[in-house]
Amino acid sequence: MDNRKLSIGTASIALFAAVLTSCSARTEKSNIGNTGTKTAWGTTPDGQTVELYTLRNSKGAEARIMNYGGVLVSLKVPDRSGVLGDVVAGLDSFQDYLKPPPYFGAIIGRYGNRIGNARFTLNGVEYNLSKNDGQNSLHGGARGFDKRLWQATPLSPQSLELKYRSADGEEGYPGNLDVTVKYTLTDANELRIDYSATTDKDTVVNLTNHSYFNLSGEGDILAHEVMINADRFTPIDKGLIPTGELKDVTGTPFDFRTATPIGKRIEQKDQQLIFAGGYDHNWVLNRTGNGLEMVAKVSDPKSGRMMEVLTTQPGLQFYTGNFLDGTLKGKGRTYARRSAFCMETQHFPDSPNKPSFPSTVLKPGSVYQSTTVYRFATF
Numbered sequence: 377m378d379n380r381k382l383s384i385g386t387a388s389i390a391l392f393a394a395v396l397t398s399c400s401a402r403t404e405k406s407n408i409g410n411t412g413t414k415t416a417w418g419t420t421p422d423g424q425t426v427e428l429y430t431l432r433n434s435k436g437a438e439a440r441i442m443n444y445g446g447v448l449v450s451l452k453v454p455d456r457s458g459v460l461g462d463v464v465a466g467l468d469s470f471q472d473y474l475k476p477p478p479y480f481g482a483i484i485g486r487y488g489n490r491i492g493n494a495r496f497t498l499n500g501v502e503y504n505l506s507k508n509d510g511q512n513s514l515h516g517g518a519r520g521f522d523k524r525l526w527q528a529t530p531l532s533p534q535s536l537e538l539k540y541r542s543a544d545g546e547e548g549y550p551g552n553l554d555v556t557v558k559y560t561l562t563d564a565n566e567l568r569i570d571y572s573a574t575t576d577k578d579t580v581v582n583l584t585n586h587s588y589f590n591l592s593g594e595g596d597i598l599a600h601e602v603m604i605n606a607d608r609f610t611p612i613d614k615g616l617i618p619t620g621e622l623k624d625v626t627g628t629p630f631d632f633r634t635a636t637p638i639g640k641r642i643e644q645k646d647q648q649l650i651f652a653g654g655y656d657h658n659w660v661l662n663r664t665g666n667g668l669e670m671v672a673k674v675s676d677p678k679s680g681r682m683m684e685v686l687t688t689q690p691g692l693q694f695y696t697g698n699f700l701d702g703t704l705k706g707k708g709r710t711y712a713r714r715s716a717f718c719m720e721t722q723h724f725p726d727s728p729n730k731p732s733f734p735s736t737v738l739k740p741g742s743v744y745q746s747t748t749v750y751r752f753a754t755f
């Protein structure tokens with residue numbers, strides 16, 4: 377056989393193999409070189425492909441993130457015996473995320489948590505937002521950033537960048553907002569989330585991530601011990617809107633300055649706990665500056681897992697899954713009331729209507745920037 381024929385034959389086999397590989401990349405799983413792994417995971421109602429990206433660090437920890445909603449679908453970290461376990465609530469298929477989910481793992485925007493009466497005034501103009509929580513607007517409105525397809529770019533096997541442009545007027549908010557969120561799984565078993573945004577018109581912004589954690593993976597979270605470095609919290613009315621007061625936590629069930637099991641005081645006859653059916657409040661973090669500071673710590677005696685929360689944000693919404701009711705199932709678990717908790721780093725709820733709260737206004741020419749780290753260890 378002459379050499380020319382051999383090389384043509386080899387080339388066609390190589391071409392055939394390449395075509396096969398690229399077909400399977402579209403339908404199945406593709407290893408995208410040195411930038412991690414991506415899998416087609418579903419299709420949006422308007423026909424766009426939803427991808428699931430896997431990040432892995434050198435310790436074997438693994439995070440899965442989809443480009444729809446920027447949802448952290450799973451996060452596997454070791455327990456005290458070194459066994460990896462998934463510490464976030466999630467659903468089994470992309471279709472399950474299309475039913476109104478309680479924001480499992482999602483990026484929340486344009487404004488995290490509630491804006492009272494779904495309106496605010498900026499520069500003398502009243503903006504009416506979409507109402508999706510009684511009279512209020514919650515987590516960006518009927519179709520917030522959690523229900524949008526983001527443009528994903530893997531930056532390395534441990535880092536994924538997501539971009540989304542929120543159009544002027546979307547859900548009632550002024551200004552085109554360009555948002556970038558970067559997830560990084562570091563070798564120190566930290567999930568780091570860097571947020572940035574710019575606008576072309578004055579607007580308000582409050583971005584967060586809505587992961588529901590359970591450090592044992594399943595069961596209730598009442599024995600998890602929580603520390604929150606905050607002397608004050610923002611009390612709420614019966615619609616869960618802050619009253620505007622910054623209340624001292626001393627002598628209340630909201631004092632988590634020393635580590636306390638979640639369940640220890642959650643059933644106390646306290647008006648604030650009764651309004652929310654448990655903890656669902658914003659803590660005013662004790663900060664020494666604007667940098668990344670450790671603000672909360674959660675330890676689970678059962679698994680030996682521990683999570684520290686570091687952030688640049690002024691507030692933390694500690695939510696104990698009071699509205700979960702056992703109807704949602706995923707990962708072989710049933711998401712019952714208080715089977716997971718959230719630590720949403722943020723600006724205070726309803727800030728656009730509370731001039732005394734730190735401002736959430738973003739102007740053209742300025743860059744919104746914030747970082748939150750969920751750091752895992754064992755004890």
Ligand code: BGC
Pocket residue numbers: 478479489616656657693695699720
């Ligand atoms: C809110 C809760 C709400 C939950 C899920 C939390 O951030 O504070 O009141 O039920 O998100 O929607």
